[in-house]
Amino acid sequence: MTLTGKEFSTKKMPTWCPGCGDFGIWAALKKALVELGYQGNDVAFVYGIGCHGNMYDTMKVNNFEGLHGRPLPVACGIRLANHQLPVFAISGDGDALGEGGNHFIHAARRNFNITYLIHDNQIYALTTGQTSPTTALGLKTKSNPGGSLDYPFNPLTLALAAGATFVARGFAGDIDHLCELIKAAHQHKGFSVLDILQPCVTFNPHSSYTFYREHIYKLTDEYQTNDKIAAFTKTLEWEMTGKIPIGIFYQEQKPTYEDEVEQIKNTPLIELGLSEAIQIENLMADFI
Numbered sequence: 001m002t003l004t005g006k007e008f009s010t011k012k013m014p015t016w017c018p019g020c021g022d023f024g025i026w027a028a029l030k031k032a033l034v035e036l037g038y039q040g041n042d043v044a045f046v047y048g049i050g051c052h053g054n055m056y057d058t059m060k061v062n063n064f065e066g067l068h069g070r071p072l073p074v075a076c077g078i079r080l081a082n083h084q085l086p087v088f089a090i091s092g093d094g095d096a097l098g099e100g101g102n103h104f105i106h107a108a109r110r111n112f113n114i115t116y117l118i119h120d121n122q123i124y125a126l127t128t129g130q131t132s133p134t135t136a137l138g139l140k141t142k143s144n145p146g147g148s149l150d151y152p153f154n155p156l157t158l159a160l161a162a163g164a165t166f167v168a169r170g171f172a173g174d175i176d177h178l179c180e181l182i183k184a185a186h187q188h189k190g191f192s193v194l195d196i197l198q199p200c201v202t203f204n205p206h207s208s209y210t211f212y213r214e215h216i217y218k219l220t221d222e223y224q225t226n227d228k229i230a231a232f233t234k235t236l237e238w239e240m241t242g243k244i245p246i247g248i249f250y251q252e253q254k255p256t257y258e259d260e261v262e263q264i265k266n267t268p269l270i271e272l273g274l275s276e277a278i279q280i281e282n283l284m285a286d287f288i
């Protein structure tokens with residue numbers, strides 16, 4: 001494997017712990033950007049707060065680091081302001097599914113054209129190891145020293161139920177495969193969810209590279225990605241059998257939210273003059 005994408009690196013070195021799965025995601029993402037033919041100014045990235053969000057310092061693209069749990073509202077806003085600008089949103093599992101869970105559901109059902117990468121290390125890592133929505137039942141964490149009492153939920157099943165039009169799972173320890181998934185997710189027109197199994201070597205020994213390598217298998221071409229019922233079943237395979245499929249679970253074509261907004265159908269909002277974008281006189285007439 002050749003690592004590419006130096007043109008997307010800033011001069012700052014990542015602050016992640018040695019061995020962190022975020023390195024694999026970072027490498028796969030830069031490789032994907034090169035292979036998609038982008039330059040840094042062609043794309044916008046939005047991050048939540050967490051170890052995943054620290055990627056902000058290292059990526060030479062249009063960057064915005066929002067609040068914890070809130071990258072999606074910013075990403076949706078960017079798409080509405082300029083739907084010609086491709087947008088990637090970067091979250092952790094806590095960010096996407098805990099504090100940001102509400103945004104996740106509604107961005108999915110509206111089908112915004114956003115590539116959503118969830119660094120799923122099954123822990124709140126930046127805050128040093130508390131239980132997150134995907135933490136395994138019984139895992140001892142800083143917030144549950146006696147073992148987590150919360151049943152974890154499944155980001156892929158939720159994404160399907162909420163209406164995401166592209167649903168996939170990748171592994172930070174397989175950079176080439178992850179790169180292909182990132183490209184496929186990005187080339188999909190609509191809300192693309194890519195849940196990435198990301199070992200946190202410091203705070204989650206349960207979800208290690210070894211554990212994943214022993215349990216993961218790749219979906220093959222025989223698996224049909226257009227059958228939603230089959231996709232639901234496939235997303236449940238891990239909890240039912242212990243085997244962990246990675247690849248594209250589901251994909252469908254639907255109009256995006258941006259496609260349906262009358263005012264920006266032909267021209268992005270940022271290119272409309274104020275008088276074209278807002279007809280304030282007509283609005284004011286209602287009050288006079």
Ligand SMILES: Cc1ncc(C[n+]2csc(CCOP(=O)(O)OP(=O)(O)O)c2C)c(N)n1
Pocket residue numbers: 048049050051052053067068091092093094095096099119121123124125126127132
């Ligand atoms: C609005 C808000 N709530 C909570 C926090 C505290 N906080 C910062 S990072 C974090 C957890 C991050 O976990 P996750 O999103 O899974 O990302 P990771 O660090 O694992 O990549 C929390 C709770 C915050 N900074 N802002």
Ligand code: SF4
Pocket residue numbers: 015016017019020021022051121125126199200201202203
């Ligand atoms: S704490 Fe975990 S997720 Fe954060 S940088 Fe270290 S290994 Fe990575």
